[in-house]
Amino acid sequence: MIILKADYKKYNVSELEKLRFDEEEFYKMFDNAILLQTCNRVELIFDADSLDEIKGIENIDLKKFDILYGDEAIEHIFRVACGLESMIVGEDQILGQLKNAYLKAKEKGKISKKLEKIILKAIHTGQRARVETNINKGGVSIGSAAVELAEKIFGLEGKNVLLIGAGEMATLVIKALKEKNIKAIIVANRTYEKAEKLAKELGGIAINFDKLEEALRYADIVISATGAPHPILNKERLKNAGKTVIIDIANPRDTTDDIRELPDIFLFTIDDLRLVAEENLKKRKDEIPKVELIIEEELRNLKEILDKMKFEKVIQEFGQYIENMRKREVEKALKILKNKNKPVEEVLDNFSKAMCKKIIYDVIKIFENIEDEEIFEKLAKHLKNVNN
Missing domain, CATH: 3.40.50.720 (NAD(P)-binding Rossmann-like Domain)
Structure with missing residues (x-):
């Protein structure tokens, strides 16, 4: 996740106004993205690991934005949802603005599954903060x-x-x-x-x-x-x-x-x-540590969700790899059956051996590039249990 951020801490309202995007143009330009704009902030939120992955990023003057990556970006959006990054600490309006930004991106079909999980978790965290603490109690404007x-x-x-x-x-x-x-x-x-x-x-x-x-x-x-x-x-x-x-x-x-x-x-x-x-502001600031504990808890929960999503994606891609290999080997086997008078049992046996060899070869190549010994230990233990 990457966030391009410009807010009241760096710019006044008129300067922020010049950085704002037309929503329609933004969503024509970018995929897997959310545009969050308020009178006090302009934030471009992307599902990407590097700027090079973002098609259309060359149209943005990056020098005008602070850039947050990975865990730092995710924690920031959680703090935004809880009102900790607002000019008025704990204000409620930002939570509704984040919801609307999410719904607009979803309506445009521009939000990835991962980005959706992060934003929905951030919104949930913001709701928890306001229910379980007094971060939004008492007027401070x-x-x-x-x-x-x-x-x-x-x-x-x-x-x-x-x-x-x-x-x-x-x-x-x-x-x-x-x-x-x-x-x-x-x-x-x-x-x-x-x-x-x-x-x-x-x-x-x-x-x-x-x-x-x-x-x-x-x-x-x-x-x-x-x-x-x-x-x-x-x-x-x-x-x-x-x-x-x-x-x-x-x-x-x-x-x-x-x-x-x-x-x-x-x-x-x-x-x-x-x-x-x-x-009232002093009372709200006294609540900040309580909110930060909620954020820490929800970030741990989110990490488990994202790790599971990552694993599911790997399994899905591995399954597709096996399926593509199966189709290729089936085609070869059918050609042999049509053109040669070999017994079906022999063709099927050769087909299964060839497929297993290819899988083992590719898996070995994958594990040769992984230095984490714990992975090998877990795999060995699992295979032993399966074979026994």
Whole structure:
């Protein structure tokens, strides 16, 4: 197995964007391969032992990728599935992305049996890690921490949530809210089309900024994440909002400090959320050794599976070799029977001796090139038992 890897550790998002492949073109170019692409990584996964085996590899600028081989590559994909290689340790999204990449390769008929075994085992390992450890517990992005804080303070079930903004941070909030049983979501943004697109993800509604005061009175929880250069929420704008939790995750801030003077408004800023996120991240990092033990166990299991597959392939090829030899010798025997008046018993006896000699000769040649004495000892012991 070989992986060509480029990720957030080496490139920023815009640089990674330039390394991305068109899926259709990738699968036209390569066989026995999987393309894994996210906003934080581009990984080309091949069932090959060397780059020379990969047809079409000359079309890739290899200098832009880190190259992992064999066991190192397999362990890496297990770590990816478990979220240990993610920017946010233990995040769940990568597992779904790996599943989708696998299904796309399978749909295209581009995945080998060996590669399928490895990826399915990696996915299983990622699932185990999330069930048996706390590697994915607690929000560690500012967006997920905002949702977690709102849930702890006020509860989210049956609540009306107003999200102000529709950029990257707001998208993280929406992802975190998807798992919650909220009553309604309203997305407000200066560009209505962006608000509408984001609202659709949760079956919510989008509004323009001119409806913001009305939405503030309706909302139980307000999460503000705009890119505005100046505050958009102040004491005057919120004086009639009623009991409301406001979480400001914008930078620069969307809120003014005078909001805290309102008795029914509970304001939290990005500084409060950093403490939540950092504490959750520490807890996740404490779980990493537990996940690595699961990975070690599953890698041992996978090695047994791959060794068995390798043995089965050798047996299959050996069986094909015997069959081809049998056909050749049968043809010779039939010609002798047709052209010469030899007894059938004699022809069959000569046929069987000739075939055995060829098999023994070829097997000896094979074992002459193997230096492992243990193989000979096992073979000798097995033959002795069979003959006895």
